[in-house]
Amino acid sequence: MATTFSQLQRYGRIYSGGKVAVSADGALLAAACGDSISLVDLATGRLLLSVGAEGDEITAFAIHPSLPELVLAGSSRHLRHVRYSAAAGSSEQVRAWRAHKLPVVDLAFERTGTLAASAGADGAVMVFDVAKGYATHVFRGHDGVVHRVAFSPASSTRLASSGADHSVRLWDLASRECAAVLSAHVGAARALAWSADGATLISGGADQMVNVWDCRAARLTSSRLTSSLAVLEGVEAIAVDPPPRSAERSAEPPKLTFVTAGSGGTLRRWVAGSSVCLRRQPPPPAGVALPGLTHLLGCGGGGGGGGGGGGRMLVGVTDDHNLLLLDATTLELRRTIVGYNDEITDMRYVVRQGGGSSGRGGGEMQLAVGTNSEQVRLFDLADMGCRLLLGHADIVLALDASAGGGLIASASKDATVRLWDPATAECVGRCVGHMDAVGAVGFGGKTGGRLAAGAADGAPLPATLLSASKDKTLKKWDLSPLLAGGGGGKTKKKGATAASGEEAPTLSCLATVLAHSKEVNALAVAPNDRLAITGSQDRSLKVWTLAADGSAAIRTEPAATLTGHRRAVWTAAFAPLDRVAASGSADMLVKVWSMADWACLRTFEGHVSSVLKVRFLRGGALLASSGSDGLVKVWSIKGQECVATLDAHEDKVWAIDAYEPPSRGATGGGEGGGELGGDGHGGGG
Numbered sequence: 048m049a050t051t052f053s054q055l056q057r058y059g060r061i062y063s064g065g066k067v068a069v070s071a072d073g074a075l076l077a078a079a080c081g082d083s084i085s086l087v088d089l090a091t092g093r094l095l096l097s098v099g100a101e102g103d104e105i106t107a108f109a110i111h112p113s114l115p116e117l118v119l120a121g122s123s124r125h126l127r128h129v130r131y132s133a134a135a136g137s138s139e140q141v142r143a144w145r146a147h148k149l150p151v152v153d154l155a156f157e158r159t160g161t162l163a164a165s166a167g168a169d170g171a172v173m174v175f176d177v178a179k180g181y182a183t184h185v186f187r188g189h190d191g192v193v194h195r196v197a198f199s200p201a202s203s204t205r206l207a208s209s210g211a212d213h214s215v216r217l218w219d220l221a222s223r224e225c226a227a228v229l230s231a232h233v234g235a236a237r238a239l240a241w242s243a244d245g246a247t248l249i250s251g252g253a254d255q256m257v258n259v260w261d262c263r264a265a266r267l268t269s270s271r272l273t274s275s276l277a278v279l280e281g282v283e284a285i286a287v288d289p290p291p292r293s294a295e296r297s298a299e300p301p302k303l304t305f306v307t308a309g310s311g312g313t314l315r316r317w318v319a320g321s322s323v324c325l326r327r328q329p330p331p332p333a334g335v336a337l338p339g340l341t342h343l344l345g346c347g348g349g350g351g352g353g354g355g356g357g358g359r360m361l362v363g364v365t366d367d368h369n370l371l372l373l374d375a376t377t378l379e380l381r382r383t384i385v386g387y388n389d390e391i392t393d394m395r396y397v398v399r400q401g402g403g404s405s406g407r408g409g410g411e412m413q414l415a416v417g418t419n420s421e422q423v424r425l426f427d428l429a430d431m432g433c434r435l436l437l438g439h440a441d442i443v444l445a446l447d448a449s450a451g452g453g454l455i456a457s458a459s460k461d462a463t464v465r466l467w468d469p470a471t472a473e474c475v476g477r478c479v480g481h482m483d484a485v486g487a488v489g490f491g492g493k494t495g496g497r498l499a500a501g502a503a504d505g506a507p508l509p510a511t512l513l514s515a516s517k518d519k520t521l522k523k524w525d526l527s528p529l530l531a532g533g534g535g536g537k538t539k540k541k542g543a544t545a546a547s548g549e550e551a552p553t554l555s556c557l558a559t560v561l562a563h564s565k566e567v568n569a570l571a572v573a574p575n576d577r578l579a580i581t582g583s584q585d586r587s588l589k590v591w592t593l594a595a596d597g598s599a600a601i602r603t604e605p606a607a608t609l610t611g612h613r614r615a616v617w618t619a620a621f622a623p624l625d626r627v628a629a630s631g632s633a634d635m636l637v638k639v640w641s642m643a644d645w646a647c648l649r650t651f652e653g654h655v656s657s658v659l660k661v662r663f664l665r666g667g668a669l670l671a672s673s674g675s676d677g678l679v680k681v682w683s684i685k686g687q688e689c690v691a692t693l694d695a696h697e698d699k700v701w702a703i704d705a706y707e708p709p710s711r712g713a714t715g716g717g718e719g720g721g722e723l724g725g726d727g728h729g730g731g732g
Contacts, residue, residue: 453506
């Protein structure tokens with residue numbers, strides 16, 4: 048059987064921590080990623096170009112205020128002046144020179160792009176003529192690491208720096224002197240921001256204080272503290288709002304406002320000179336702790352800079368490497384660009400089949416991804432914009448999506464299963480009852496009515512939801528509370544949001560069986576909802592009969608116990624049409640089983656390490672398997688042979704899923720990379 052597969056897209060790491068910056072036109076995001084800088088299209092979230100020097104870990108960089116140029120600093124302590132073309136996907140190094148005695152921590156251009164300032168771990172602040180590659184100024188005074196440098200937007204001769212000695216210093220490039228030492232902080236001042244006219248400097252620190260300094264005097268020695276504000280979180284970044292256009296026609300000067308970001312993970316807008324909080328970012332779902340924010344910067348709207356509409360945007364960076372695009376006025380999240388997926392544990396296509404009241408429209412394709420974190424990441428495959436499903440308290444281990452795309456189920460180490468509305472990214476149900484980590488979850492193929500879960504109203508409600516756990520049990524859950532019109536349980540009010548603090552309803556357990564003698568790793572439900580299969584550390588698979596009524600949801604004795612694997616069973620799947628199932632094991636074998644007489648029909652050998660996931664393709668004619676060897680193999684059931692081997696991952700491939708038609712597949716690996724591919728024979732992708 049001739050079968051070809053082509054890689055459509057690869058989504059890997061674009062940000063590994065450190066600085067981010069936005070180009071002058073607001074179209075490109077520059078983000079530190081190991082020994083390179085990733086240049087990302089803000090409109091699509093796709094990597095356009097990587098700039099750097101192999102083996103020289105990036106410690107700081109700055110993007111030119113008007114030209115496609117960067118200044119990079121690496122662990123080698125060299126500064127590199129680089130020109131790039133995002134359209135052509137190319138870059139060239141103009142020059143390189145040695146700078147500080149210890150690594151450079153921060154870099155900043157002045158307003159014309161002629162000079163660049165550097166903050167060093169050696170306690171020095173240096174200023175360079177970038178075009179000629181030499182130092183014009185060396186300032187010493189900080190006691191310890193210098194964390195930030197920032198030029199005044201109104202003057203190329205005014206420079207601010209902050210350090211580990213808790214001080215903020217102002218430097219006058221014209222006189223080559225320290226013009227002022229601002230010593231109000233009692234913790235490291237990690238955030239510096241100037242007002243647009245250069246009259247005010249705002250600093251924020253680990254001491255949870257924001258200080259506002261008056262810098263209007265010609266002699267900076269007269270700079271003074273005008274106000275201090277306790278924000279009750281360590282401040283990592285500050286973005287000053289540009290003056291409103293109406294201020295040009297107003298007789299009174301406009302109030303200076305700014306947004307703070309810090310360890311609490313919530314953006315807040317303040318008025319300089321007072322303790323008034325004008326606006327607070329909408330809160331997360333009840334019981335969810337937000338990741339801390341490490342950077343915040345503004346960028347112009349319109350064109351390609353917004354990634355979803357005009358208006359000024361803010362770009363926030365979380366400490367778990369997500370890039371948040373927010374409306375600068377409302378502070379509401381518009382899009383999330385995932386910088387680093389970490390280890391991908393599972394993934395599922397979510398395809399909404401028409402209808403419903405979803406504002407996103409019917410028929411769109413999304414990809415739910417579980418990673419080595421408590422978040423579920425929901426990607427829109429049109430632009431790879433991401434929404435985060437927040438609620439779990441520990442790592443998400445398994446995912447499934449219902450037929451029709453109305454629900455996503457996630458299983459976690461926190462011993463719970465959560466149900467999500469993919470249209471609103473809200474949790475609409477919780478399954479609580481397992482005593483240990485839930486490692487597998489599965490919907491049946493049949494439907495039992497229509498959903499009444501906010502924007503998912505009208506989508507098919509699956510009739511069956513099962514989960515399996517490290518506690519050795521298999522459970523079936525009652526989904527009737529999610530029925531349109533109510534189904535005998537407490538339902539979430541239509542239109543209620545998780546942000547309102549209302550917790551999603553807890554669903555009842557219909558049946559529990561002790562499935563295996565050791566932890567259960569694998570679970571699959573037959574398309575007709577009559578059978579379920581589980582796989583365990585005890586090296587066996589068991590087939591369970593599911594009753595149609597809830598009074599006897601799962602028969603307590605298995606219909607069959609399938610033996611033949613010599614090590615733990617990691618994965619199982621049913622064929623979509625034929626009465627067969629497949630399994631993969633740590634013994635490196637893939638087996639195909641008859642669901643009529645429980646016989647082993649096929650045994651496929653070829654992986655050189657554990658088989659972690661199996662998935663039927665093309666109506667059951669093909670079977671895909673992925674393993675710890677980093678390979679994805681495609682087997683012909685009829686021909687009993689391997690027809691394709693895909694070698695695109697560098698680590699274990701935990702996740703594999705497919706959607707037909709069109710013929711599309713996705714794989715996710717331990718290195719955090721993801722592959723989107725197409726089956727050439729099927730003509731899709």
